[in-house]
Amino acid sequence: MKSNLIYLKKLELFKELDNFKEGQFFAIADQKIKNHLPQWISFSPHIFWLKNPEEEKNLEVYTRAIEFFLKQGISRSSTLYAIGGGATTDFGGFVAATILRGINWVAIPTTLLAMIDGSIGGKTALNMPQGKNLIGSFHAPEKVFICGDFLTSLPEKEWFSGKGEVLKYGFLSQEIHELIVKKVPIEEIAVACAKFKNEVVEKDFREEKERIFLNLGHTLGHAFEYNLKIPHGQAVAMGLKYLFKVMGLNQSHSLWLEMVRALKLPAEKMEIGQYPHFDLCAFLQFLEQDKKKVDSKIRLVLVKDIGFCYVEEVPLKDFKTKIQSYAEFKP
Ligand SMILES: NC(=O)c1ccc[n+]([C@@H]2O[C@H](COP(=O)([O-])OP(=O)(O)OC[C@H]3O[C@@H](n4cnc5c(N)ncnc54)[C@H](O)[C@@H]3O)[C@@H](O)[C@H]2O)c1
Structure with a gap:
């Protein structure tokens, strides 16, 4: 609809x-x-x-x-x-x-x-x-x-948050990725993002197929938002970065960096080290509540290439182990 x-x-x-x-x-x-x-x-x-x-x-x-x-x-x-x-x-x-x-x-x-x-x-x-x-x-x-x-009247941190979600769309649509790297005005990119989402929703209102891809970055993103008390879109951009790092998706991480620069997002504010109150235990605990968890597996949206996402069901236990063993998460 x-x-x-x-x-x-x-x-x-x-x-x-x-x-x-x-x-x-x-x-x-x-x-x-x-x-x-x-x-x-x-x-x-x-x-x-x-x-x-x-x-x-x-x-x-x-x-x-x-x-x-x-x-x-x-x-x-x-x-x-x-x-x-x-x-x-x-x-x-x-x-x-x-x-x-x-x-x-x-x-x-x-x-x-x-x-x-x-x-x-x-x-x-x-x-x-x-x-x-x-x-x-x-x-x-x-x-x-x-x-x-x-x-x-939108404060700087809310622009950052909005652009964080724009970054997500840059992985979902080749057209939006191009607009971002060409550095066209954000108002123009915003129209393309809204149109893209509306079209996805029209095809899959109840999130049974391609709408799931719109959750890219949200599994870790929601956990960062809750744990660090940072705006939603900033958390999604941070969720994307650490998803790619933890899952070893280096090409996706390079694309992330390219778009972060083009959108003039402050990369340093998306480093866990900047948040001394980060609580790894609470972060891992939070993942248990994820709505995309099926039995003991978590459904992660991952990126093959721009415009090509897929869903992988990973045992939550293994995903938590990957997070714990990634250096930046260690207290
Ligand atoms: N339903 C969905 O599909 C969907 C998708 C993405 C995000 N969300 C939800 O949206 C929320 C995040 O949205 P948001 O970032 O807009 O958060 P928000 O509604 O909390 O707004 C962010 C801040 O901006 C202020 N604000 C709003 N308009 C303003 C304006 N014009 N000028 C100055 N300040 C203004 C608000 O008072 C608030 O302090 C989260 O709760 C998230 O879960 C829902």
């Missing part, structure tokens, strides 16, 4: 939103982008604001959101808007998927990462203390309004 990706400028987006000015506009929005939105939205009683979306993407806040919208009179014919980064669209999408057995929703991504990945494809999620995105559903947004004007 493909979402309708609609690119528009801020004034055009405001026009779309203003259609709801007099009616009920139900939304979950990131408080940090309040200043980007039409003023009437700040005063609307139907908005559930998130202060720290990644920390609030949990069951407790979910229950509060459901209670809030039920009190506000949400109905099965309502549409829920999710306005923010990937954590907000994951959370908002999950509320939409479950309230009143599911209502329509629209995503308005406000980070680079959400514009190229998080808001597209209908994977919605909540975190659990045991790990990230362990609760969720497949519920595609009806539309995704993509407005690059939100990015004017």
Whole structure:
């Protein structure tokens, strides 16, 4: 199931939103982008604001959101808007998927990462203390309004995070790899990434075939994100690097370095040695929770060449041993 990706400028987006000015506009929005939105939205009683979306993407806040919208009179014919980064669209999408057995929703991504990945494809999620995105559903947004004007306030570390996911796409698509190494403007690369993901999702909505490849870098990436408390895309880029190193994929590692340089990503921030609080035990423990684990095997997405990925099921025990014996992981 493909979402309708609609690119528009801020004034055009405001026009779309203003259609709801007099009616009920139900939304979950990131408080940090309040200043980007039409003023009437700040005063609307139907908005559930998130202060720290990644920390609030949990069951407790979910229950509060459901209670809030039920009190506000949400109905099965309502549409829920999710306005923010990937954590907000994951959370908002999950509320939409479950309230009143599911209502329509629209995503308005406000980070680079959400514009190229998080808001597209209908994977919605909540975190659990045991790990990230362990609760969720497949519920595609009806539309995704993509407005690059939100990015004017994006902090450096969130650009880094978004570009980290761009790096992943550089392994999945030859076209995107070329755009990266030619150093075309990031806005152009972002459009290609969003289109690529939307097409993959159209072919395999429930992640039974090629959509699995979009998880490239995420097995170690999620573990780094959780362990080091670093942004998602930075963790994915770091997950890619160490996946290639641990599995001895030297050619893939060279391509990683080439794209890191082209995207001007700070390679030193993707070295475990930079993080004295890295906890190897907790890191290995985290891998036990991986959703792609089947019995005692972990399903790793690996790269043969650009645009050619494959899945290998590796006994978790062996994968952990490889990690433990790789010098950079040693305390
Ligand atoms: N569903 C999917 O397919 C999918 C794919 C990739 C990632 N994700 C999820 O997305 C999340 C990561 O997304 P993210 O990086 O957008 O995280 P995020 O939503 O936490 O946003 C990152 C930070 O940027 C702030 N922010 C948002 N928009 C801003 C703007 N325009 N200006 C300034 N600050 C802004 C947020 O408040 C937050 O502090 C993770 O939870 C990840 O699991 C989901």
